[in-house]
Amino acid sequence: MIGGPVIQTRSLTKSYGRLNAVRDLDLFVGANRITAFLGRNGAGKSTTIKLLLGMIYPTGGEATVLGARVAESKESREMRRRVAYVAENKPLYPYMTPAQMIRFVSSFYPDWRSDAAERLMKEYELPADRKVKSLSKGMRTKLALLLAFARRPDLLILDEPSEGLDPVGIEQLLQTLVAQSAEGISVFFSSHQITEVERIADHVCILDKGRLLVDASLDDLRQSYRRIDLVFRSAPVEHEFRMTGVERIETSGHQMRVLASRNAEMVVERAHALNAVSVETSPVGLRDIFLETVRDN
Amino acid sequence: MFLKLNSNAGQPIYLQLMEQIRHAAETGALKDGEQLPSVRNLAEELVVSPNTVVKAYSELEHEGLIELRHGSGAFATLRRRTRFLTDHVQAARRRIRDLIERLREDGLLDEEIRRAFEAELLHAAETAAKR
Numbered sequence: 001m002i003g004g005p006v007i008q009t010r011s012l013t014k015s016y017g018r019l020n021a022v023r024d025l026d027l028f029v030g031a032n033r034i035t036a037f038l039g040r041n042g043a044g045k046s047t048t049i050k051l052l053l054g055m056i057y058p059t060g061g062e063a064t065v066l067g068a069r070v071a072e073s074k075e076s077r078e079m080r081r082r083v084a085y086v087a088e089n090k091p092l093y094p095y096m097t098p099a100q101m102i103r104f105v106s107s108f109y110p111d112w113r114s115d116a117a118e119r120l121m122k123e124y125e126l127p128a129d130r131k132v133k134s135l136s137k138g139m140r141t142k143l144a145l146l147l148a149f150a151r152r153p154d155l156l157i158l159d160e161p162s163e164g165l166d167p168v169g170i171e172q173l174l175q176t177l178v179a180q181s182a183e184g185i186s187v188f189f190s191s192h193q194i195t196e197v198e199r200i201a202d203h204v205c206i207l208d209k210g211r212l213l214v215d216a217s218l219d220d221l222r223q224s225y226r227r228i229d230l231v232f233r234s235a236p237v238e239h240e241f242r243m244t245g246v247e248r249i250e251t252s253g254h255q256m257r258v259l260a261s262r263n264a265e266m267v268v269e270r271a272h273a274l275n276a277v278s279v280e281t282s283p284v285g286l287r288d289i290f291l292e293t294v295r296d297n
Numbered sequence: 298m299f300l301k302l303n304s305n306a307g308q309p310i311y312l313q314l315m316e317q318i319r320h321a322a323e324t325g326a327l328k329d330g331e332q333l334p335s336v337r338n339l340a341e342e343l344v345v346s347p348n349t350v351v352k353a354y355s356e357l358e359h360e361g362l363i364e365l366r367h368g369s370g371a372f373a374t375l376r377r378r379t380r381f382l383t384d385h386v387q388a389a390r391r392r393i394r395d396l397i398e399r400l401r402e403d404g405l406l407d408e409e410i411r412r413a414f415e416a417e418l419l420h421a422a423e424t425a426a427k428r
Contacts, residue, residue, distance in 0.1 A: 032348070033346065033348055034346045034348075171344070174344045175341050175344055178340045178341050178344055178345065178346065178347060179337065179340075179341055181340075181346060181347050181348075182336060182337035182340055182341070182347040195304070198304040198305065199304045199344055199345065200344060200345060200346050201346065202346045202348050202349070218309070218310075219309035219310075219311065222306070222307055222308060222309050222310075223307070223308070223309055225307070226307070226419075226423075264423055265420070265423040265424055268420055268423070279416065279420075280412060280416050281416055281419045281420060281423070282307070282415075282419070283306060283307015283308070283419075284307065285305045285307075286305075
């Protein structure tokens with residue numbers, strides 16, 4: 001699987017009656033990297049993940065995960081053995097204790113790493129002998145993560161993994177994800193927490209209303225998105241700045257604010273050519289990029 | 298070596314990492330021949346993607362600031378280059394100090410000077426990236 005995609009979809013669509021939960025999704029998730037799947041609540045993230053794992057069937061289009069066609073039940077079964085999935089609601093057996101859960105789950109996986117499970121038990125401070133139903137939401141999340149991490153999968157798919165975790169728990173989660181990635185495991189996680197995505201992701205896919213709006217490396221986004229604030233002697237004309245890469249133009253009196261997804265230097269050149277009194281370029285964080293793309297959709 | 302990154306800045310994290318390691322070399326915090334943390338350890342410590350560390354290390358190797366030895370990790374290879382840089386950086390700081398002094402005499406506030414510097418640097422970086 002080296003070099004190839006770990007997840008690829010073509011025109012993947014899922015409708016519930018008239019509602020399009022996922023629309024014409026063309027997703028390409030590269031191997032050996034951390035990919036974040038960012039979107040608002042209800043954007044279609046969980047639906048996409050369930051489609052990838054064959055838990056629900058698409059209305060149209062197709063998906064391959066680790067080279068296996070999800071629609072082919074035999075291929076799909078093989079594939080799911082190599083994928084660890086942590087669901088949003090973390091389903092666990094409430095009457096078992098963490099120690100029992102670990103013994104139970106480990107029996108299904110020949111590559112199970114007892115050392116990793118033990119280390120994470122300590123790190124996450126999980127009580128071995130309390131019943132799952134009496135654990136806090138954060139504790140249950142940590143247990144679900146531990147069960148996925150100790151499996152040594154090729155691909156890790158996590159649906160809102162940080163949900164219900166406190167700041168310490170989130171830090172531990174991110175650290176574990178980074179460690180997993182260092183071992184060559186591809187990570188695909190959905191989130192609406194921009195700060196965590198910004199810290200660890202190599203690549204980000206922004207989904208809104210079932211459509212993929214942004215699919216780019218975080219390095220590229222950081223380097224190319226710019227906000228340019230301009231001041232002119234007289235009221236500026238917007239159409240002078242309508243060029244490729246310019247996403248938004250706002251004017252207020254003699255001031256103008258341009259948001260560029262690329263070609264910021266061309267905007268600056270144009271501004272100088274038009275004798276701008278002041279030209280200020282500033283970087284745009286992922287939060288603003290996210291809000292802008294979602295607003296335009 | 299202490300490193301700090303800003304994930305919210307308009308600059309890729311690997312570039313920030315390169316700059317900080319370069320800075321550590323220029324200030325002497327990183328000595329010649331010293332071993333750098335492993336990719337995994339540094340990624341976990343900074344909570345960044347391991348690919349970010351790999352990218353920074355391989356770019357720095359390309360620049361000749363570090364050496365990647367098969368199986369044993371990354372090592373600083375500073376020598377003459379750094380001493381040369383240290384002198385230059387000190388000279389540059391003197392010039393910048395003079396310039397700032399002059400701008401203040403012209404009546405500019407520190408905040409205005411800072412903004413002007415940042416705007417020019419960003420502009421320069423962008424033009425360079427374009428080429």
